[in-house]
Amino acid sequence: MTDYIITGAGPAGCALAARLSEDPSVKVLLIEAGGRDSHPYFHMPAGFAKMTKGIASWGWSTVPQKHLNDRVLWYTQAKVLGGGSSINAQIYTRGNPRDYDIWAYVHRCAGWSYAQVLPYFKRAEDNQRFADTYHASGGPLGVSIPINPLPINEAFIRAGQEYGLPYNPDFNGARQEGVGHYQVTVRDAKRSSAASAYLKPLRGKRPNLTVRTGTLVTRILVENGRAVGVEVVENGEKSEIRCEREVIVSSGAIGSPRLLLLSGIGPAAHLSEVGVKVVHDLPGVGENLQDHLDVYVIAECTGDYTYDNIVKPHRTAWAGLQYLLFKKGPVASTLFETGGFAYADKSARSPDIQFHLGSGSGIEAGVARLKNAGVTLNSAFLHPRSRGTVRLKSADPNNHPLIDPNYWSDPYDRAMSVEGLRMAREIFRQKALQPFILAERMPGPEIESEEELADYVYKTCKTDHHPAGTCKMGVDDMAVVTPELKVRGLEGLRVCDASIMPIVNSSNTNAPTIMIGEKGADIIAGKEPLPAVNLQPVPELTQ
Template structure:
């Protein structure tokens, strides 16, 4: 059990990295995944996230600590525990973010991460089926990106109403400019989910130099003479050491990677000392800088049919299943949202600061199922929150999930931005051609007026939930709080890198799956460059 490279975590970044490092046919690569193979059929049906999120067979089922910013609530934080990681259970939404996100990283000292640097990696990773007048999209990558196969009138009306309310239409928010409203692009191929595992591992599964191990949980990194030499794992209850001749790369995500680092003795000495862990590298930034997108979910009743009504009995559900089996279309190809908008809450802003997820269904929670009336959800989030939380070890055992402290809505900017997003959602709902089919506001409720800032904020605190984008806990940078340098090398430990969404110095302006895949592509280039250096 010795390889050139050992990658921990077969998620969005890890699968991309494993594919690229093993391309030459000579470099031996081991990809370790704590979860099972992606055999569950609901993984591959786009709408299957309703079944896989919250299921211990595919989800780590993390839960936050009670957070003062959201009225003391503890909320679920789903993360994928299966080949493909969160790309196997997410909502299939493909968003690169804004060029300014990456230019900001570079300006903060992360050389090589500007928009000009990462754009070729986005292009290399994707095959985009839509039109591209800008030359910014990829045409021959492993990740299939498609327009939605599903349309609903209420979403089309929302987009038109947003235009009439003063927001422009944007047919490709991943093109030259993110701002505007339109339809989401999806990681889908032929009516099936295109996870990172489907995109990157399936084509590489017959390579003799790539070993993929599932059901194997990494407990810590093995460090000798200041260098990572492998990992200590647990497979079927037995300890197993897997050695790395060249490097160990953690791609276990924004919760898993910092936890493994801390259990390996890499982190804040005070935090490690609380659990009797010997310090191998004193890095106070491990587990800090935790950022996430918090979504408020206004719901509007409508006279138009939505998924709520289309699926309210077994016969309708059976017909939908038959449609999908015969044609690969219909509601079973539905992503987490159909429509989107990247908008500004104030005219002086340079770039959009809020994002909408328009869903032709509504529910108080996925577990409770859709409302018994026809409605749509205009979910809104702040793209670049100022608030940052942290992780803390619960124990020195990998089995004990770390404490998650999101620290939501900790700044006035964050609070005002999200409340203004709710007001914009209402403004669009009051604009034709949407206004004529809106029967009323289910949430926050018409008794809360736009001028009632405190009331809208209180509703947000009591009901807002994550939109599943944790990042930043192994931040890349050049200052004392950085965990990895711009080449993703862990500071103070040789032959060890981190490559996943945890390295983001600041969360990107949008959904995080596409950027995580890009990070995997970038890590492969950096590792190969360093290996070839004299």
């Protein structure tokens, strides 16, 4: 019998499985509903362009968003070994130090301050450029800078400075604000996903680690107040798998609350409503959903300055040869390699807008593609006050969950999103980009008023793929897990992924989720935490 069952081989699940199985006396079973990451698209950095369009995805959407004129948004959630780290844009950002200090000091999650989690970011990291207080090399996860940024990317960095933002060579260092190139989870021109970083090197070398793909966990088995195993469906056959120590739920900010609810763990009224037997009344499960809403500007270029025309057959062939022979060119690009952080609200605790410069138009699902070469600037508001839910449609595990991010339910989020859109437009109008940009096409220069911009956002906005918070960590009545990641009121059950975040971090979520897996493994194994980094304290924290 196995000791630990981990449900979900996403960023946290892969890190957990690798770290827990370092002890040869412990048997670990990692279960993933999706398949293996064998397709070449998973390993080519530019393969991201295919991913948001449905490859290796659950195929879920939101419920109609009542504050966005009832829009239904496509909601990409990974279904593959490596989870989101196998299909994302490979941007390596951690958020702001204040995010984690808020976890620790406002939400009273002892042990999760920035000084205390930074060592786990560093333990995970194999950074090819930085080695200092904030970075390290030798870890599993490859982190690099873009190898061949386009001239328009460099012009964007100059334009950002003309707009008034400082140049920043390291968004994960001493300062977050500014513009520059992102660090990316790429090593030797290949995606460094959690699967390739943590699991691939162990293949055939860890007899105590078993990885099962194509296996759907449908229920956690609870007996006498203790999780004792899981129910799974594999090749259409249902069976039970039991464990000696713990079940660790690591299925993501949508999948983890969904699995708990299907198991009868969650708000009793909702469970009864959908026909699930109540095993443990825990009101916070599926509450507190937070996500970054993405709005964007698309401009037409004066020439062939981005990757839009790579789709032409002869150019696709040449791009493939470039990649195979020289590990350069469009295929080696993550397509969102440059960006920055800024303030929409000058009184915000930390930068509240993130920019992602897209090297083309129509890169992501649902985003318009121009006839001629274009360039995209995404803007995401990072401190949403709106809170949503994850609920079940029925007791049938084959039914899609009801995902309601409840975007813009707080008017402040709307105001800041629109301000971020205005800021993106202004950066595109700076002198440095004039040789590259012919005209703004979306929303278009004729769109100026608050209501016109909001109407444009209603029609075009999308998720930034950063859901979090649905099994939040804390000590209040709505907390799902303790700071030790234990599900409150049950034994032998923990949650370890982005769902435990009390507030979503102020950036992309892949690196923090891997950190949660790294730190969670030490907590579960009963190890002493890594020594905190000696940093200056941050005063006067607010949510």
